[in-house]
């Protein structure tokens with residue numbers, strides 16, 4: 472532990488400067504014109520891996536954005552850890568809400584502010600630096616592989632096929648991922664559940680053109696009014712989702728397990744005040760942590776129609792659209808949910824309209840066991856570096872590719888995340904505390920050490 476701390480301490484500033492170089496590349500996977508930036512971000516990671524001591528590192532083409540693959544193979548008889556992360560980031564908009572430019576990282580109040588500071592450049596870079604540390608201090612005791620993709624934020628459309636095509640190359644005993652959060656800097660936790668996702672886009676078409684809202688208003692069905700009603704009907708007064716069959720496969724969590732989960736500290740008042748809301752809203756009969764951790768949800772992520780520019784324009788729109796996400800729990804199947812949604816939504820089409828719904832992307836949820844080597848290793852590593860044993864927590868977020876890893880590669884994942892909910896990922900002023908960044912670099916080598924011990 473002392474050796475680890477010393478290495479981090481004497482290389483602190485360089486680690487940060489190198490991370491900043493990666494963050495400065497605006498690798499926004501959603502933007503089709505980001506070709507050079509995506510390539511540069513991938514090349515930058517490849518270079519970092521080689522400098523950190525990888526035997527091999529390459530940028531591999533896929534049908535979408537490239538994947539960075541790298542490895543150091545010490546000895547076939549030793550366990551192999553496959554590190555997964557993503558170098559792509561979410562768009563930075565709305566830009567005017569940032570206090571400093573999103574791709575010009577800076578440290579304020581002990582936090583790195585930038586798009587990707589946490590999700591996932593800051594977190595994946597901890598692994599590159601921990602790998603460097605183990606190589607430079609001669610403490611790497613197993614084989615390490617890296618698979619860093621560029622499409623996580625758009626639903627990893629090519630990675631499943633990449634895994635199918637590279638099964639042998641990706642062979643490992645565990646997939647190690649830092650792309651989740653912990654409860655607080657002094658309350659470490661390990662994510663043991665991720666929600667699945669069905670992401671839909673809907674379109675309601677009324678008259679064949681935008682109409683004068685005076686000449687036609689009151690006489691022609693307005694797609695925007697009607698879409699609002701349709702969306703409102705998707706949940707009832709208890710905030711249950713009304714789509715027939717939606718809950719059929721939901722895995723109910725036992726009372727004992729719920730009681731165990733309720734032991735994780737959660738302060739509703741600070742939750743509300745951090746969000747400036749005076750009340751929380753969710754499914755009747757469940758706590759806030761349960762509503763995100765073990766129950767599905769349905770939310771509009773975007774909605775548009777008619778005139779949304781400055782000032783007023785009297786118009787009865789021809790079309791209205793919405794993007795709707797459904798977060799799913801383990802055992803719910805996202806393809807089945809897509810179908811149920813489409814069938815229900817299209818059937819609801821009000822008189823005088825046409826309704827279309829389609830799926831944009833999705834994936835299954837995931838639960839990690841707590842009684843397997845990687846969990847025990849992660850728990851010991853955190854206990855040693857944070858001085859407290861971590862609490863298992865089910866997160867509301869999604870990393871759909873994790874369940875594909877298990878399906879295609881037959882490898883389980885361990886979610887050793889160091890972010891905080893307050894890091895504002897996907898939002899303006901995304902940030903990552905230096906404490907978490909350095910603590911992560913210290914914890915990861917301990918994970919390797921204990922994992923190798925557990926696998927003996």
Ligand code: BES
Nearest residue numbers: 590623624625626650651652866868869
């Ligand atoms: N790193 C997040 C997921 C996450 C964050 C899980 C915090 C748990 C805690 C990931 O990059 C992400 O944003 N995933 C997307 C899904 C994807 C298909 C767009 C999400 O959850 O919205």
Ligand code: MN
Nearest residue numbers: 590591623650
């Ligand atoms: Mn992420």
Ligand code: MN
Nearest residue numbers: 590624896897
């Ligand atoms: Mn993300």
